[in-house]
Amino acid sequence: MKKNIILPLLIFSVLTAKSQGMDLLDDEEEVPTTNYISATFKTNRVVNGHSIETVAKREFDFKISHRFGFLSTGAYELFGLDQANIRIGGDYGITDNINVGFGRSTFGKTFDGFTKYKFLKQSSGVKKMPISAVWVSHIAVTSLKWSQPLRENKFSDRVSYVHQLLVARKFSEGLSIQLSPTLVHKNLVDSANRNNDIISIGVGLRQKITSRTTINLEYYYVPTGQLESSKTNALSIGFDIETGGHVFQFFLTNATAPFEKGFITDTQAKWLDGDIRFGFNIARVFNF
Amino acid sequence: MKKITILSLALLAIGLVAFKNHSGGIFKTNTGNINFFSHTSVEDIAADNHKVKSAFDASSGKIQFSALIKDFEFEKALMQEHFNENYMNSTKFPKTTFNGMIENMDAIKIGTDGIYTSNISGKLTIKDVTKDVSTKGTFTVKGGVVNAKATFQINPTDYNIEIPRVVSKKISKDIKVSIDADYTHAH
Numbered sequence: 001m002k003k004n005i006i007l008p009l010l011i012f013s014v015l016t017a018k019s020q021g022m023d024l025l026d027d028e029e030e031v032p033t034t035n036y037i038s039a040t041f042k043t044n045r046v047v048n049g050h051s052i053e054t055v056a057k058r059e060f061d062f063k064i065s066h067r068f069g070f071l072s073t074g075a076y077e078l079f080g081l082d083q084a085n086i087r088i089g090g091d092y093g094i095t096d097n098i099n100v101g102f103g104r105s106t107f108g109k110t111f112d113g114f115t116k117y118k119f120l121k122q123s124s125g126v127k128k129m130p131i132s133a134v135w136v137s138h139i140a141v142t143s144l145k146w147s148q149p150l151r152e153n154k155f156s157d158r159v160s161y162v163h164q165l166l167v168a169r170k171f172s173e174g175l176s177i178q179l180s181p182t183l184v185h186k187n188l189v190d191s192a193n194r195n196n197d198i199i200s201i202g203v204g205l206r207q208k209i210t211s212r213t214t215i216n217l218e219y220y221y222v223p224t225g226q227l228e229s230s231k232t233n234a235l236s237i238g239f240d241i242e243t244g245g246h247v248f249q250f251f252l253t254n255a256t257a258p259f260e261k262g263f264i265t266d267t268q269a270k271w272l273d274g275d276i277r278f279g280f281n282i283a284r285v286f287n288f
Numbered sequence: 289m290k291k292i293t294i295l296s297l298a299l300l301a302i303g304l305v306a307f308k309n310h311s312g313g314i315f316k317t318n319t320g321n322i323n324f325f326s327h328t329s330v331e332d333i334a335a336d337n338h339k340v341k342s343a344f345d346a347s348s349g350k351i352q353f354s355a356l357i358k359d360f361e362f363e364k365a366l367m368q369e370h371f372n373e374n375y376m377n378s379t380k381f382p383k384t385t386f387n388g389m390i391e392n393m394d395a396i397k398i399g400t401d402g403i404y405t406s407n408i409s410g411k412l413t414i415k416d417v418t419k420d421v422s423t424k425g426t427f428t429v430k431g432g433v434v435n436a437k438a439t440f441q442i443n444p445t446d447y448n449i450e451i452p453r454v455v456s457k458k459i460s461k462d463i464k465v466s467i468d469a470d471y472t473h474a475h
Binding site: 023024025031035038039056057059096173211212242243244245285287 | 314316318341342343344345350351352354358363364365366369370372373374377379380387452454455458
């Protein structure tokens with residue numbers, strides 16, 4: 001008997017409570033949307049190599065990549081600071097997902113260019129995608145004087161190509177990991193028994209420390225037997241600081257060249273010998 | 289037994305009527321606009337959010353806003369990324385809300401076309417920090433649509449928005465927030 005009275009009273013009180021409107025927007029249904037992940041990396045390079053980040057449409061990202069000499073050169077060379085090895089270049093956004101870029105490096109007096117296409121974007125919500133994926137194709141042309149001028153030298157001998165698939169996932173606010181299977185094709189190799197095609201796999205990792213700083217690790221592994229035994233794999237540890245329109249990347253690396261063909265196939269220095277370079281990339285974004 | 293059922297139904301009916309009368313004047317929008325503008329001698333920064341949800345109760349004067357931080361659109365993509373990543377931590381604090389009152393609701397005649405001014409005060413929450421805000425608003429009633437406009441100033445540091453020293457000259461201490469929303473009667 002009693003229960004039957006309580007029930008309508010309950011309904012009544014619920015309705016009154018609602019009419020007093022604790023929150024007028026509570027009954028609004030959330031419209032389902034797709035959330036695209038942003039800022040998997042602070043900038044479009046992990047350290048030496050590309051990250052899955054692209055510059056936005058009509059933006060130009062001007063980059064100066066600077067590598068000093070080896071720390072192992074000692075106090076006389078101020079631990080490498082007397083030497084400089086740079087690349088000046090930039091990335092431009094044709095669209096938010098298609099970038100082109102160019103650069104000129106001290107190493108091998110090399111001109112390089114690339115096109116980059118982001119074809120998958122990590123997202124949650126209506127459209128779920130666990131990863132972001134980018135294709136990058138590079139061309140590099142060395143302009144060094146011919147080492148054997150008497151031989152028949154062709155322009156094509158100066159050219160090399162690199163193709164990369166970059167696959168990355170932002171696992172949490174702080175942690176992002178990237179895998180970068182890479183194919184390097186050299187038109188001219190050092191000796192006849194060397195293959196023109198070299199495969200490699202890059203691993204990139206970034207961990208956010210504060211909202212504006214991250215620590216980055218980058219390693220390009222070249223399966224053995226493809227390169228001369230004097231060659232080593234490029235290992236880099238970086239620290240990114242982002243201040244408004246600038247990103248500063250400070251790093252230690254054993255690689256000399258700041259472009260893909262160079263740091264993947266021409267690195268000779270060994271971390272364990274102290275042949276590590278201090279370097280930095282400065283990136284500044286301009287809008288057009 | 290039957291009597292009690294009838295009694296229940298009667299009570300329920302009274303409840304429904306009471307509810308209906310009270311909520312008769314709820315006006316809503318899902319496409320309200322919030323603009324913010326920071327002016328310094330170095331740089332002007334502006335952003336718009338066109339997906340603001342808001343509602344007000346024409347009988348009680350209660351007014352509420354809710355907006356997603358990631359829906360603020362900037363001219364420069366990088367600014368938008370930095371806004372979400374560095375300043376607002378929009379993954380951790382996805383929403384900003386306002387919960388307040390239109391103080392002189394009686395003076396605004398929702399049924400009659402015209403322009404009415406009002407005082408609005410309430411609590412603004414950004415990054416889980418809640419502060420009192422009050423401002424003057426203009427309500428323009430035309431053909432059943434109620435347009436509300438208001439502006440007020442906020443200081444980002446009040447809401448735990450940390451601004452690094454290197455960019456402190458580019459971001460104003462008095463950010464102008466402008467609201468512009470067209471409400472229609474909610475059925």
